[in-house]
Amino acid sequence: xxxxxxxxxxxxxxxxxxxxxxxxxxxxxxxxxxxxxxxxxxxxxxxxxxxxxxxxxxxxxxxxxxxxxxxxxxxxxxxxxxxxxxxxxxxxxxxxxxxxxxxxxxxxxxxxxxxxxxxxxxxxxxxxxxxxxxxxxxxxxxxxxxxxxxxxxxxxxxxxxxxxxxxxxxxxxxxxxxxxxxxxxxxxxxxxxxxxxxxxxxxxxxxxxxxxxxxxxx
Numbered sequence: 001x002x003x004x005x006x007x008x009x010x011x012x013x014x015x016x017x018x019x020x021x022x023x024x025x026x027x028x029x030x031x032x033x034x035x036x037x038x039x040x041x042x043x044x045x046x047x048x049x050x051x052x053x054x055x056x057x058x059x060x061x062x063x064x065x066x067x068x069x070x071x072x073x074x075x076x077x078x079x080x081x082x083x084x085x086x087x088x089x090x091x092x093x094x095x096x097x098x099x100x101x102x103x104x105x106x107x108x109x110x111x112x113x114x115x116x117x118x119x120x121x122x123x124x125x126x127x128x129x130x131x132x133x134x135x136x137x138x139x140x141x142x143x144x145x146x147x148x149x150x151x152x153x154x155x156x157x158x159x160x161x162x163x164x165x166x167x168x169x170x171x172x173x174x175x176x177x178x179x180x181x182x183x184x185x186x187x188x189x190x191x192x193x194x195x196x197x198x199x200x201x202x203x204x205x206x207x208x209x210x211x212x213x214x215x216x217x218x
Contacts, residue, residue, distance in 0.1 A: 002050075004105050007074050008033065009043050010052060013063055014071035023060030072136040078104040079125035079132075080115050086126040087119065093126040094168035109134075127168075128159025128178055128214060144217075146182065147192065147210035155182045155215035162212040174203055182215060 012032050016024040026044060030037040048055040052067035063071060081100040085091040091099070106112070113134065116122075123131055123139050130138040143158050157180050160167065171177070176198055185202070186195040192207040 002052075002070065005043070006047060006050075006052070007070070007105060009040075009047060010063065010067055010071040011074050011078075013053065013061055014068065014075070017062060023054075023062045025060050029061065069136055072132045074104050076132040076134070076136075077106065077112050079129060080112060080119065080122070082125045082127070083119050083122045083131070084115060092168075092172070094165040094172070096126065097163055097165070124159075126178075127163045129163075141214075142216060143214040145211055146184070146194075146196075146213040146215050147207060149184050149215060149217070151184050151187065153184060154218050155184075156180070156218050157182055157213060158216050159214035160212055161214060167212060170209070174198070175201065176203075176213070181218070182213075 009029070012029055013024055016028055016032060020028070026037050026040040029044075030040045033040075044053060044055045044061050047053045047067065051064055052070060054062045054064060078100045081103040082093075082096040085096040085099060086093060116134070121133075125131055128143075130141065132138040141158070145161065146155065149155055157176060157178055159178070160171070176182075180199055183197040184194055185197055188194070192210075194205050194207075194210050196203050196205060196210075
């Protein structure tokens with residue numbers, strides 16, 4: 001039986017492993033979940049004993065096939081619940097993360113399969129992140145950060161790197177919504193801030209903002 005805390009660790013390791021492209025340090029895990037490195041080491045050893053991770057001291061942590069499948073299942077549940085909350089219960093996209101964090105730990109496979117069918121098998125959540133299917137497969141995306149886009153390139157806003165409530169509220173305030181068209185008009189060499197055109201509105205944004213917007217060129 002896997003505990004709620006163990007599920008949270010597996011999901012965190014999965015995201016860090018994909019971000020770094022290699023085994024993850026216990027310090028990186030500790031920073032992400034805001035706990036002591038010694039506590040992470042204790043948990044990682046437990047997960048290794050259950051064959052969820054590979055762990056050797058000073059060599060980092062990586063998910064086993066069993067661990068990866070478990071993490072993807074948790075992510076699937078989280079993102080399906082986010083779709084349900086936004087599409088069926090009228091939550092805004094900045095309200096759903098914390099609620100989905102609680103709902104993702106429901107164990108019933110039948111409930112999640114029925115939820116998936118009820119929602120007509122969505123492939124992306126409200127933040128533009130791909131939703132794994134029941135076998136752990138999900139759509140690959142050619143999205144890039146807006147900060148990497150060349151001047152005068154037409155793009156479509158498809159996702160966020162930061163799904164915090166504060167950032168999503170910032171986007172709402174500036175009418176930057178998934179699917180809208182964006183063009184980079186100018187980039188400052190000093191601080192890499194940008195002037196962009198969002199649909200028909202000019203907007204100045206910081207490098208932090210452009211680093212947290214995913215787009216596809218069109």
